[in-house]
Amino acid sequence: MSDGTISINGKAYPFKPDQTILEVATEAGISIPTLCHLKGTTPTGACRLCVVEVKGARNLLTSCSTPAASGMEVNTDSPAVTQSRKMTLELLLSSGNHDCLNEGSGTDTKVLFDARAEIDGHSDHLCPSWGECKLQEYALAYGATGTKYPRAKPAYPPEVNNPLIIRDFSRCILCGRCVQACNEVQVNEAISYGYRGSESKIVALGDLPLFQSACVFCGECVQACPTGALVDKKSKGKWRPWDVETIRTTCPYCGVGCQQSLHVKDGRIVKVTGVEEGLPNKGRLCVKGRFGYDFIYSDERLTTPLIRENGELREASWDEALDLVADKLKEIIGESGPDALAGVSCARSINEDSYQMQKLFRGVFKTNNIDHCART
Ligand code: SF4
Ligand code: SF4
Ligand code: SF4
Ligand code: FES
Structure with missing residues (x-):
């Protein structure tokens, strides 16, 4: 619901209750520089870079912490504003x-x-x-x-x-x-x-x-x-912004599905950041999502299925490995019934995979022996 209009640089804009001048200007596509402002948090007014001129006010006002008021006339780009911002930066x-x-x-x-x-x-x-x-x-x-x-x-x-x-x-x-x-x-x-x-x-x-x-x-x-x-620290000195491409992806670690930006140089991840406007995390990441990407390049990483034969592991194709697992499961059910099986789904997989896992155990194998490792 609109709470009236304010004029910014000579044009009227509607605003909602509790919106700041900065928020109204940003929604209107008017850019105001900010350094201390962090979207969604309490404004601190610490840097004074976002100052604007408001008609009738004795001093320049910080747009990030000043609420919009009906009839307000704001100039975001006057000579006084520009001079003040330059001095703040200096x-x-x-x-x-x-x-x-x-x-x-x-x-x-x-x-x-x-x-x-x-x-x-x-x-x-x-x-x-x-x-x-x-x-x-x-x-x-x-x-x-x-x-x-x-x-x-x-x-x-x-x-x-x-x-x-x-x-x-x-x-x-x-x-x-x-x-x-x-x-x-x-x-x-x-x-x-x-x-x-x-x-x-x-x-x-x-x-x-x-x-x-x-x-x-x-x-x-x-x-x-x-x-x-x-x-x-891990990415320091390994890249500069003009060296990298940014690729959006979903964090591989857990079912929350945080949205990440991978900063990639010469085909290698050099830094990970959260996608500010991405749901569900809105820029947030945990220590694993932000810093735990080295495993991709580990020599110890398994990249193909392994089948154990006579005490030794050998590489196999996915078809061969999946057929073997299916045969073994059928064998166990045939010999001892479905309750001889139990499944534990992985908290690192997505929720949909865990859902499919319980469908497989309950609907196909006909056992309720299904759990999830997050409970451990
Ligand atoms: S400049 Fe200083 S106060 Fe500002 S975010 Fe960085 S460490 Fe914190
Ligand atoms: S040295 Fe330059 S690039 Fe580095 S923090 Fe200061 S202003 Fe920014
Ligand atoms: S890394 Fe540490 S200091 Fe920085 S936001 Fe997380 S908990 Fe706070
Ligand atoms: S952005 Fe720092 S005072 Fe407004």
Whole structure:
């Protein structure tokens, strides 16, 4: 139900109760830059990049946290708005180790990257988020560089002592998206803001390393981080955004069926992320779905059926293996009746497969000896 209209850039748009200016603008296809806003969570107004001009208001207002009101006249692109956003970006770039932008160096992230790699002789130490960083993207769009203000010295060394997530505090802009992702999206409540002023830091509770904290390594914070402050350790340095194709698929681990994006370079998965608009997970993944893809490349992985003969396993075709299983099942039923059989379906398979398994046991074999390993 509409709650009236607001005017954005001179055009009237209806809005629903409790919608923010940002939400109305986004629905209308009007783009407003955001860094701290995380869809579906409580707005924090931390970054002030989403400011807009509202007629009659004394200051620019943050569109992510300001509710739309009937008759409001909003300008998302005025000179004051653009100037404010540019200054915000310049301050954020100076707040830490954001060395990917220098004056007059163009706007294409790959061109910028190649030029810097050539000057430095190698690219290994360049920011791992180069080319997929929202701060870099907006800085380029608004012509902001990290050279306007003196660069703050890093207050904390990076945390690299777990196998999955690198926390580089020197590239953290304290936007709080990771905190929202952990506490409001995954509801793990493992991290929060800690300390004050220039000592401010995102801390795992008690300021412990992640692996000693309540963190379950779901990696939701990594996906939410708009900069190079949280990095997937396994994929670091193995790819850049212009190297990969993205393939949508369903997670192979359990019946929930989370939607994943596989980032593939030269035919090999280098990173996995959740599909933000995909159901049922809406971007969320657990530790297995996000980080557990190495098994695909394991030499120990079974790729054909194996039949045991005289104590030895030999490779077989699917037809041969399935015929053998069917014959054995018939033999057992013939000799001892259907209740001599029992089936356990796999929690890693999809719900439909488990359903088919119980149909097979109940409807075809005529036994109720059917269970599911999730109950163990
Ligand atoms: S985090 Fe973003 S802005 Fe900072 S150095 Fe990396 S790419 Fe540049
Ligand atoms: S990995 Fe998951 S549990 Fe750990 S801090 Fe990030 S969001 Fe929280
Ligand atoms: S770690 Fe990333 S998401 Fe978290 S506050 Fe810092 S920049 Fe924002
Ligand atoms: S996105 Fe609105 S204040 Fe950060």
